[in-house]
Amino acid sequence: MIGGLFVLPKGIVKPKEGKAELTQDAARTANRDGGGPATNGSKADASSGPVSAEAGPTTSPEGPTAAAPHTAATPVQRQELNRLLGQFTKAGTSAQKAEAATLLARRYENVQRFDSAGYYYEQVAAAQPGPQALQQAADAYFQAFSFASSDERIKLLGGKARDLYTKVLAKSPDNLDAKTNLGMTYMASDNPVKGVTLLREVLAADPKNERALYDLGILAVQSNQYDKAVERFQQLVKVNPKNVNAQFYLGVTSARTGAKEQARAAFLTAKSLSADPALAASVEEELAKLK
Structure with missing residues (x-):
């Protein structure tokens, strides 16, 4: 080796x-994501629904915790996340919900909480269906998958990214970036041969x-x-x-x-x-x- x-x-x-x-x-990407103290590294922080920013990774004078060493929201950032979460929860129309979810996703990306970003991009796609929102959600989950440190999180986040990239390709079959990332999620699954096949298909289309x-x-x-x-x-x-x-x-x-x-x-x-x-x-x- x-x-x-x-x-x-x-x-x-x-x-x-x-x-x-x-x-x-x-x-x-680096292999450092522990999932935050609220989840003990076992699942995507917000993959099952909105969570308060206070439930995210804690910090100490030395910096991020061992549970999520790459994530560190400042008090100001956590306050902003909670404010936006309130807007998302109270949103009455699809347009308002999509707008609030987009802002939340971007803020979570800023603090490298990619699984939470993926969740909110999924909400954008649900409110305003389209390949762009699906791609953003897939890319965010792929980032989280790339940071995951436990087998459970690798399986969970890779599966989320895989499902979303499959939907992206159903709408845009020539999207080679999506196909490449989809292939890499299969490499960490029970079907790595499928991953190699997809990567070779990408090269066949673009050597x-x-x-x-x-x-x-x-x-x-x-x-x-x-x-x-x-x-x-x-x-x-x-x-x-x-x-x-x-x-x-x-x-x-x-x-x-x-x-x-x-x-x-x-x-x-x-x-x-x-x-x-x-x-x-x-x-x-x-x-x-x-x-």
Whole structure:
């Protein structure tokens, strides 16, 4: 396994031991969501209905709690959320409910409560049906899925995103972003073959699709198919030579296949594309292993 070979800086995805974790990493977000103290990390905070902002993640002088380390609403933000929740509850017409739900969803996105944002975007879609609202709800749940740390939350939030993306694609079958994300939710389900099939369909429609190339590269790493991973990352850097993640992973996977010069070139390119000192340190560590 690659996990443990290097310490990746923020913004660079690191392969992990668990398949679900690696799938989430391929979703390009951190794996940190605990669901808030009110749920003990077991469910989406607002997936079953509106909740007061006071029931959300608490903070301490040190910052967010361990239960939800990426979420931290200030007292002012919590007050605003509760005010908007009151407006949503009292809304008498579909238009008023959709307006209040949209504002709530955006505010929850601002404090990285993506599951709650997804719930309120769902309310927008219910009040004013349309593919845009469905997509917003699906994207928010996908973000929450990507942050989820427990198997229960991965299953719950991945399922919510999957159901909504399926509805989006029923209305807009050519939506490749939705199909790519749908594929990644299947990778953390009981039917990962369906996920791979969807990602390949995306590439068949758009051979230069960066998301699909990246995700398939990560999935090849997951299954220890480093030759295939190299091919995907080579394709990706041809499409976008400035993709730092792709260059770094091309270096990692090339090293695993014994192509040391190719690995060295990719690592140096990745380093040249970013001013992040953590990335530079990771590159130097990997280069030292090639000598």
